[in-house]
Amino acid sequence: MVASEVRALFAVASRPEIVSLAGGMPDVSALPMDAVAQTMSELVLQRGPVALQYGGAQGDPGLRERICGVMAMEGIDASPDNVVVTVGSQQALDLVARIFLDPADVVLTEAPTYVTALNVFAAHQAQVVHVPMDDDGLDPQALSETLTRLAAAGRTVKMLYTVPTFQNPAGVTLAGERRGLVVQACRRAGVLVVEDNPYGLLGFDGEPMRALRADAPDDVVYLGSFPKTLAPGLRVGWALAPPAVKDRLVLAAESAMLSHSVFAQLAVDRYLATQPWPEQLKVFRELYRERRDAMLSALAAEMPEDASWTRPAGGFFVWLRLPEGIDTRAMLPRAMLPRAVAARVAYVPGRGFYADGQGRNELRLSYCFPSPARITQGVAPRRDPAPGAGTAGDVRPRPGRPG
Amino acid sequence: MVASEVRALFAVASRPEIVSLAGGMPDVSALPMDAVAQTMSELVLQRGPVALQYGGAQGDPGLRERICGVMAMEGIDASPDNVVVTVGSQQALDLVARIFLDPADVVLTEAPTYVTALNVFAAHQAQVVHVPMDDDGLDPQALSETLTRLAAAGRTVKMLYTVPTFQNPAGVTLAGERRGLVVQACRRAGVLVVEDNPYGLLGFDGEPMRALRADAPDDVVYLGSFPKTLAPGLRVGWALAPPAVKDRLVLAAESAMLSHSVFAQLAVDRYLATQPWPEQLKVFRELYRERRDAMLSALAAEMPEDASWTRPAGGFFVWLRLPEGIDTRAMLPRAMLPRAVAARVAYVPGRGFYADGQGRNELRLSYCFPSPARITQGVAPRRDPAPGAGTAGDVRPRPGRPG
Numbered sequence: 001m002v003a004s005e006v007r008a009l010f011a012v013a014s015r016p017e018i019v020s021l022a023g024g025m026p027d028v029s030a031l032p033m034d035a036v037a038q039t040m041s042e043l044v045l046q047r048g049p050v051a052l053q054y055g056g057a058q059g060d061p062g063l064r065e066r067i068c069g070v071m072a073m074e075g076i077d078a079s080p081d082n083v084v085v086t087v088g089s090q091q092a093l094d095l096v097a098r099i100f101l102d103p104a105d106v107v108l109t110e111a112p113t114y115v116t117a118l119n120v121f122a123a124h125q126a127q128v129v130h131v132p133m134d135d136d137g138l139d140p141q142a143l144s145e146t147l148t149r150l151a152a153a154g155r156t157v158k159m160l161y162t163v164p165t166f167q168n169p170a171g172v173t174l175a176g177e178r179r180g181l182v183v184q185a186c187r188r189a190g191v192l193v194v195e196d197n198p199y200g201l202l203g204f205d206g207e208p209m210r211a212l213r214a215d216a217p218d219d220v221v222y223l224g225s226f227p228k229t230l231a232p233g234l235r236v237g238w239a240l241a242p243p244a245v246k247d248r249l250v251l252a253a254e255s256a257m258l259s260h261s262v263f264a265q266l267a268v269d270r271y272l273a274t275q276p277w278p279e280q281l282k283v284f285r286e287l288y289r290e291r292r293d294a295m296l297s298a299l300a301a302e303m304p305e306d307a308s309w310t311r312p313a314g315g316f317f318v319w320l321r322l323p324e325g326i327d328t329r330a331m332l333p334r335a336m337l338p339r340a341v342a343a344r345v346a347y348v349p350g351r352g353f354y355a356d357g358q359g360r361n362e363l364r365l366s367y368c369f370p371s372p373a374r375i376t377q378g379v380a381p382r383r384d385p386a387p388g389a390g391t392a393g394d395v396r397p398r399p400g401r402p403g
Numbered sequence: 404m405v406a407s408e409v410r411a412l413f414a415v416a417s418r419p420e421i422v423s424l425a426g427g428m429p430d431v432s433a434l435p436m437d438a439v440a441q442t443m444s445e446l447v448l449q450r451g452p453v454a455l456q457y458g459g460a461q462g463d464p465g466l467r468e469r470i471c472g473v474m475a476m477e478g479i480d481a482s483p484d485n486v487v488v489t490v491g492s493q494q495a496l497d498l499v500a501r502i503f504l505d506p507a508d509v510v511l512t513e514a515p516t517y518v519t520a521l522n523v524f525a526a527h528q529a530q531v532v533h534v535p536m537d538d539d540g541l542d543p544q545a546l547s548e549t550l551t552r553l554a555a556a557g558r559t560v561k562m563l564y565t566v567p568t569f570q571n572p573a574g575v576t577l578a579g580e581r582r583g584l585v586v587q588a589c590r591r592a593g594v595l596v597v598e599d600n601p602y603g604l605l606g607f608d609g610e611p612m613r614a615l616r617a618d619a620p621d622d623v624v625y626l627g628s629f630p631k632t633l634a635p636g637l638r639v640g641w642a643l644a645p646p647a648v649k650d651r652l653v654l655a656a657e658s659a660m661l662s663h664s665v666f667a668q669l670a671v672d673r674y675l676a677t678q679p680w681p682e683q684l685k686v687f688r689e690l691y692r693e694r695r696d697a698m699l700s701a702l703a704a705e706m707p708e709d710a711s712w713t714r715p716a717g718g719f720f721v722w723l724r725l726p727e728g729i730d731t732r733a734m735l736p737r738a739m740l741p742r743a744v745a746a747r748v749a750y751v752p753g754r755g756f757y758a759d760g761q762g763r764n765e766l767r768l769s770y771c772f773p774s775p776a777r778i779t780q781g782v783a784p785r786r787d788p789a790p791g792a793g794t795a796g797d798v799r800p801r802p803g804r805p806g
Contacts, residue, residue, distance in 0.1 A: 028455040036455070037447035044440035052431040052439070052636035087490060087660040094659050119658045123501075233455035235664040255522045256497050256659070257490040261638040261667050 013346035019378030057254035059085025075214035112353030137174030166315025203314035294372035298379035416749035422781030462488025478617035515756030540577030569718025606717035697775035701782035
């Protein structure tokens with residue numbers, strides 16, 4: 001989908017009569033606004049001259065230390081010296097691409113993969129080669145074969161970009177026993193692993209998965225962020241990188257923006273220091289688990305036998321495959337205005353998540369933002385709206401991170 | 404100066420016994436912290452679910468409209484549709500460079516010019532060619548000759564990067580009668596003008612200068628920002644560009660960061676809407692005027708006859724030329740530890756502001772942050788510190804925007 005189509009899609013999706021299963025926005029209304037307001041206010045009154053001033057390009061040292069504590073929840077043992085604070089993990093990915101990618105370099109990704117990562121790689125004139133994925137995530141055997149094939153063809157593969165946990169868009173998670181194999185295959189081929197992990201702390205069962213980075217500090221650049229676990233509106237993300245890469249990231253960050261907002265950084269740091277953030281994570285997990293359940297139930301009740309879909313154990317997304325022959329893009333968004341009135345649902349068609357034209361009969365369904373009742377209504381759009389439905393918070397002028 | 408030297412310089416400059424005339428940080432302690440805190444708090448309580456959510460890549464529409472009002476103070480008539488909000492004007496410059504520059508392209512700049520702009524152009528492998536400047540700013544005749552010479556040599560000149568008003572680092576302003584000539588010369592040569600204007604509203608005399616962009620909407624990309632007129636810690640800047648360029652900037656911004664912090668954008672918007680910001684600008688102007696006066700008086704009293712310096716009518720900086728044969732870099736920063744104890748002053752040596760090795764006997768003096776008494780002490784470092792001096796606010800772990 002080209003940008004204008006995406007904009008048209010989200011413009012339609014923001015109409016109140018439409019259930020939007022399109023955007024990937026976290027439900028920030030679940031935050032305790034009083035506590036957030038107090039955090040901001042105290043930060044200005046107590047540390048205003050620092051919070052409102054310029055900061056260093058690497059990011060606030062106190063926040064970087066706190067970030068190391070967050071990553072420890074996924075088994076990562078890291079030094080604040082190797083963390084670089086960025087404008088969301090999006091900027092971290094862009095800076096990594098800027099450092100490593102030359103035109104015609106190959107980037108490996110899952111199939112499907114995060115839309116805006118494809119934009120970044122295209123902007124740097126790299127070529128994306130997909131590696132097959134199943135319900136246990138990336139297939140290590142297929143990864144090894146792809147690396148061998150590309151090496152034989154004389155191609156330069158610079159990195160594997162992967163969202164191993166609760167993937168966007170497919171909602172699948174790389175199985176524990178595959179994690180070491182994926183890293184080993186890349187290490188043997190001299191290929192950097194870029195682990196993008198925005199949803200890792202939003203699992204519905206048990207403890208967080210162990211990050212790829214936890215067991216491979218020299219092979220992995222880890223990208224983390226607070227938009228899904230706190231609030232996107234502060235745009236605080238980070239990269240954790242081996243020291244030589246980190247040094248280049250700091251220089252790239254300085255050239256790209258001088259420094260991130262010190263206020264936003266210190267607000268995140270203070271919120272985590274003074275508020276019960278682990279409890280907040282539980283609130284988010286329960287909220288999204290309930291919505292995931294509503295979506296899986298509705299899909300089981302409504303979808304034809306030859307449709308299939310993923311069953312996410314965390315995160316925001318279900319990936320749906322409709323029968324061959326159906327074009328999920330043709331239904332949206334140009335044709336959406338007349339059809340939407342009948343269908344009353346918006347989603348993101350599948351092809352945009354691939355670099356090679358796959359995904360024609362596939363689509364991404366987001367359950368992160370609408371209420372369970374609205375989700376049910378959206379998946380079964382022919383029913384009359386339930387009384388009281390239709391006021392859920394999925395009405396936004398334009399959601400970010402649509403991919 | 405390489406990055407490690409700059410870091411060493413600022414590490415030394417942050418010691419309390421040193422008067423730092425090095426960093427270009429605005430004195431944000433002059434802001435009414437109560438009002439800032441209240442603005443932040445109300446924003447969360449009244450618009451939390453929007454302020455803490457993702458936003459669009461172009462920036463908040465309300466803020467973009469308000470930015471047009473700010474630019475109107477410099478004679479610019481613009482539509483919010485053509486404004487793109489960025490992480491300071493630094494990111495705007497980086498995105499412009501990303502869109503326009505190919506390796507070996509030429510960028511014209513004043514001599515000297517803003518250090519971190521040189522970093523951006525180097526990151527995009529462009530070559531900087533300096534155009535001479537005098538006390539009335541860029542010399543239009545020299546600009547035309549340079550354009551002719553480069554065209555004859557078959558070079559591709561993509562843009563003129565200029566800080567026409569209260570320039571960083573030289574403190575000079577492009578005279579009104581030269582402004583049209585500079586734009587015309589670039590228009591004739593098909594060269595884009597990038598007008599970087601962080602200090603334009605911080606003039607000490609009369610009304611703001613008319614921006615280059617005011618009379619040349621199709622030829623100029625204008626970069627503006629709030630760090631110097633409100634607070635750097637929110638990192639809100641913008642580009643105003645002709646529509647076709649604007650479209651490409653929005654796509655580049657989306658790829659680079661998805662969107663800037665909505666919270667930071669709405670905080671700026673709300674502060675300007677609810678607080679007496681024009682009065683705040685007056686406070687800043689008086690503050691910096693007093694410090695400029697202290698620096699010019701001290702220079703007149705202390706400098707030898709064969710030194711010369713600029714007399715800024717606004718902004719943050721004085722440019723000082725010492726007699727030939729003096730190497731301002733050799734005094735700093737490697738040799739600074741022993742010397743600093745004697746000299747008790749830090750500044751930025753001149754060579755880093757040129758791409759071609761000029762500036763050996765020159766240096767930049769910033770008067771924006773220390774108190775007048777500290778400035779006097781710094782320029783005449785051999786005197787004993789005045790009683791009570793030494794506690795001015797120039798002690799910071801690492802100032803941003805050092806260039």
